[in-house]
Amino acid sequence: MISFDSFKMNDDSPIYLQIILHIKRGIVAGSICDGDELPSRRVLSSLLGVNPNTVQKAYRILEEEELVQSRPGAKSYMQLDEAKTERVRSELLENDALYIINSMRQMGISKAEALKLIDRFWEE
Amino acid sequence: MISFDSFKMNDDSPIYLQIILHIKRGIVAGSICDGDELPSRRVLSSLLGVNPNTVQKAYRILEEEELVQSRPGAKSYMQLDEAKTERVRSELLENDALYIINSMRQMGISKAEALKLIDRFWEE
DNA sequence: GTGACTGTATTATACATGTGATACAGTTGA
DNA sequence: TCAACTGTATCACATGTATAATACAGTCAC
Incomplete structure (x- = not known):
């Protein structure tokens, strides 16, 4: 269930x-x-x-x-099945990664700063 | 303008x-x-x-x-002014970081994998 | 078979979002 | 002054989302 x-x-x-x-x-x-x-x-x-x-x-x-x-x-x-699972995986990963990257870019955040941000907030 | x-x-x-x-x-x-x-x-x-x-x-x-x-x-x-700018900055950064972290966690992505994903998609 | 669950469907209502049209008063620059 | 812009407000209408109350027929365990 x-x-x-x-x-x-x-x-x-x-x-x-x-x-x-x-x-x-x-x-x-x-x-x-x-x-x-x-x-x-x-x-x-x-x-x-x-x-x-x-x-x-x-x-x-x-x-x-x-x-x-x-x-x-x-x-x-x-x-x-394997194909459907992979289709969903690609769909979600791409959406999420592109979302965060676009937003950070528009805010003038560098890649290094973005990575540091993820690192810092991950534990909470 | x-x-x-x-x-x-x-x-x-x-x-x-x-x-x-x-x-x-x-x-x-x-x-x-x-x-x-x-x-x-x-x-x-x-x-x-x-x-x-x-x-x-x-x-x-x-x-x-x-x-x-x-x-x-x-x-x-x-x-x-400086205070308002900082308020907006915190609001957006926190929202975006928490969004990506929650979604990756729910997908069972590790922190290392998340960082690698950001790194890879950043250039495109 | 019977009863309790299931999926499926319909109707009405309400709210948020977005469009389209229109109106009125305040400002600004020539 | 006056024309062209400005912000602000209102009305009707359509759509998407969500609730609420039912209803009907199919499945399944007992």
Whole structure:
């Protein structure tokens, strides 16, 4: 069963996107594997304190990306293979790396300063 | 006059927040200084291809944070001092560093791997 | 088979964001 | 003075996100 213990919701982006991101990061981290069972829409919405429709939207998109398999009445499961995992990994790593690099560059931070910043904040 | 030549709009966050972020990053980078003139609402909205109300919203928030000074009929100017600049700098650096660190951690990336990733993507 | 769960769908409501159009008063420079 | 700009404000409208309340049919363990 996929865990949402470490899930921290914020107001910076839509909730359904945060749910998708949480699962994709779990895939990259290896904590979410092929065949893993997902919490039902009702259970997860209750756990997160959000509307079932919001969870359904996240699950529907993941299903469209062929990362999740659902069928009426039955539970939903992760549907992964090596190619899909690698696709998600590239997508996330590139997005995150480019995000931080662009922002630091616009602020006139040098590469050395950026590396030092990551180093300093990592422990906290 | 504050430049928006390097401004790249995306769909990841509201436009008015992107305008605010562009100006704050310019402050941190030193390319935007106290007394600098801002483009008028109409001019900037035309330049970016967005609605004047969207620019107005960004400018209003910046004025509430006392980074911009406006008065009816006259042009708008940056209103900065050392303390404000440092406040913006801390805000942006901390946000960006924490963002990348959280995302990398959730993906199971080690600090060493994160540093290597920044190093590799920086040149591109 | 029955009951409790499941996925899926619909409707209404609310808020944030963005557009489009328009209006009015203050300033600035020629 | 006057024209062209400025900031500010309002209205209607569309879209995306999220909530709330239901409803229906499929699956599964007992």
